[in-house]
Amino acid sequence: MSEVKYSQDHEWLILNDDGIATVGITVYAQKELGDVVYVELPDMDKQVEKDDDVAVIESVKTASDIKSPISGVIVGINDDLNDDPEKVNADPQGEGWIFKLKLTDETEINQLMDESSYNAYVGNA
Numbered sequence: 001m002s003e004v005k006y007s008q009d010h011e012w013l014i015l016n017d018d019g020i021a022t023v024g025i026t027v028y029a030q031k032e033l034g035d036v037v038y039v040e041l042p043d044m045d046k047q048v049e050k051d052d053d054v055a056v057i058e059s060v061k062t063a064s065d066i067k068s069p070i071s072g073v074i075v076g077i078n079d080d081l082n083d084d085p086e087k088v089n090a091d092p093q094g095e096g097w098i099f100k101l102k103l104t105d106e107t108e109i110n111q112l113m114d115e116s117s118y119n120a121y122v123g124n125a
Helices: 027-033 106-111 115-121
Strands: 004-006 011-015 020-025 036-040 053-059 063-067 072-077 099-103
Touching: 004 115, 011 106, 020 027, 020 072, 099 106
Parallel strands: none
Antiparallel strands: 004 011, 011 020, 020 099, 036 053, 053 063, 072 099
16 A cells, blocks of 8 residues: 545545555544544446545534545445444544545646655645
8 A cells, every 4th residue: 555645625536556546535624524424435437536525524613525636447436334324533544534436637746745855735844
């Protein structure tokens, strides 16, 4: 497994050796959202482009679109979030992952931030 990468829209991504990326929202994003009450997951096998809206997270405060940090095809969704959306709050960068996608352009990974750059971006440097 490679290092975690981050988007300016507060999504994280981990690219596995098989070209499948797991995507979710960052700890910072889930803290900003507050208690998550519902996650609208993307459709399987959907082709998405970088920065497309692919999912929605609803919290007690607001609803927020989740963007795809890279282009690809949705090959997995976290069905556990249907019954337990609070996993996004409890473990946003683990069991609270949202979707997996098969990359169509691995070079887009280079446009994402590493952990130290993301921490500086959100003011945690």
